[in-house]
Amino acid sequence: MDEIVARLFAWYDGHCRDLPWRSTRDPYYIWISEIILQQTRVAQGYDYFVRFIERFPTVKSLADAPEDDVMRMWQGLGYYSRARNLHHAAKQIVAMGGFPDTYDAIRSLKGVGDYTAAAIASFAFDIPKAAVDGNVCRVWSRVFGISEPIDSARGKQMIIEIAQTLLPSAHAAKYNQAVMEFGALQCVPRNPDCPSCPFAHKCVAFAGGRVGELPAKSHKTKVESRYLTYLYIHTHEALLLHKRTAGDIWQNLYELPLIERSAALSPEALFATPEFAEWHALLPRYIYKGGIEGVKHVLSHRVLHASFYEFEVQGALPCPEGFVVVPYNELGRYALPRLIERYMQAKIP
Numbered sequence: 001m002d003e004i005v006a007r008l009f010a011w012y013d014g015h016c017r018d019l020p021w022r023s024t025r026d027p028y029y030i031w032i033s034e035i036i037l038q039q040t041r042v043a044q045g046y047d048y049f050v051r052f053i054e055r056f057p058t059v060k061s062l063a064d065a066p067e068d069d070v071m072r073m074w075q076g077l078g079y080y081s082r083a084r085n086l087h088h089a090a091k092q093i094v095a096m097g098g099f100p101d102t103y104d105a106i107r108s109l110k111g112v113g114d115y116t117a118a119a120i121a122s123f124a125f126d127i128p129k130a131a132v133d134g135n136v137c138r139v140w141s142r143v144f145g146i147s148e149p150i151d152s153a154r155g156k157q158m159i160i161e162i163a164q165t166l167l168p169s170a171h172a173a174k175y176n177q178a179v180m181e182f183g184a185l186q187c188v189p190r191n192p193d194c195p196s197c198p199f200a201h202k203c204v205a206f207a208g209g210r211v212g213e214l215p216a217k218s219h220k221t222k223v224e225s226r227y228l229t230y231l232y233i234h235t236h237e238a239l240l241l242h243k244r245t246a247g248d249i250w251q252n253l254y255e256l257p258l259i260e261r262s263a264a265l266s267p268e269a270l271f272a273t274p275e276f277a278e279w280h281a282l283l284p285r286y287i288y289k290g291g292i293e294g295v296k297h298v299l300s301h302r303v304l305h306a307s308f309y310e311f312e313v314q315g316a317l318p319c320p321e322g323f324v325v326v327p328y329n330e331l332g333r334y335a336l337p338r339l340i341e342r343y344m345q346a347k348i349p
């Protein structure tokens, strides 16, 4: 075995965390954990994993569940396309007659990319395929001093080749787990503890004082600002929600009636919009109860600037097409984006 891998395994034996998806070879559990952890820290993902597996203990139970149930179990995790893809892929797996056991068949599942397919294939079936995620890129680009940006096709390919060359085919699962754990705990993005590192004697980045520069990236992702004005229209018993269906953020989640503009709306600006004029005409008597402005919510490529204005309706709530009237005691059945959930928690603690 390569000296680097031997050192990596020795480090892993002494440092690996005891996580529930590590002690199983069940591809279903591994798949769920990998999808949850794609954009989520382990500390947060752990509870979601346990709850998700309790609610959907088998692929079949996930495939048979209504999509709203799946979205509700995902509420708060963000990147909701992951939940939709999981649901779709569960149906694919059932149609295949069981969980696929080859890399290509796993890779064909909706929402499963190269990394996730390699992770499932190696962890569940010991298929010798290197799984290369952000942690792995960071580790090998530093150890081998790869200056090529890891978000370029060439840079990524260089890392994949290094990772695959080092992989001991008899220990694919342990090797992939170990590199990722090493990147998560030891070779961390900022200020890693290099003097205590088992690779310190041969790490190119450490020797050359380039740890802060690597891995190199070619460009920063452009961040878009959006301005959302929400209307909290309610009686003492119920409120109005709307299901997002367009190919945009939070698809299939529920939110309050929304007006979106290229800048934030003050109450005066809101009252002058045609959308508000429609609500005004539609609502029976109501009391404007004020609002909250300047709520900032950060997503991966977007910064949302939200305002919430409250209207207490006297009489029955109207229910225009595309909206639902939700009694407060049934609100828990609806998957809400975190931004809306936080506002509602403040309103009805």
Ligand code: SF4
Pocket (backbone or CB within 6 Å): 139, 142, 143, 186, 187, 188, 192, 193, 194, 195, 197, 198, 199, 200, 203, 204, 205, 206, 211
């Ligand atoms: S020496 Fe530092 S930069 Fe190099 S692999 Fe170890 S922790 Fe990472």
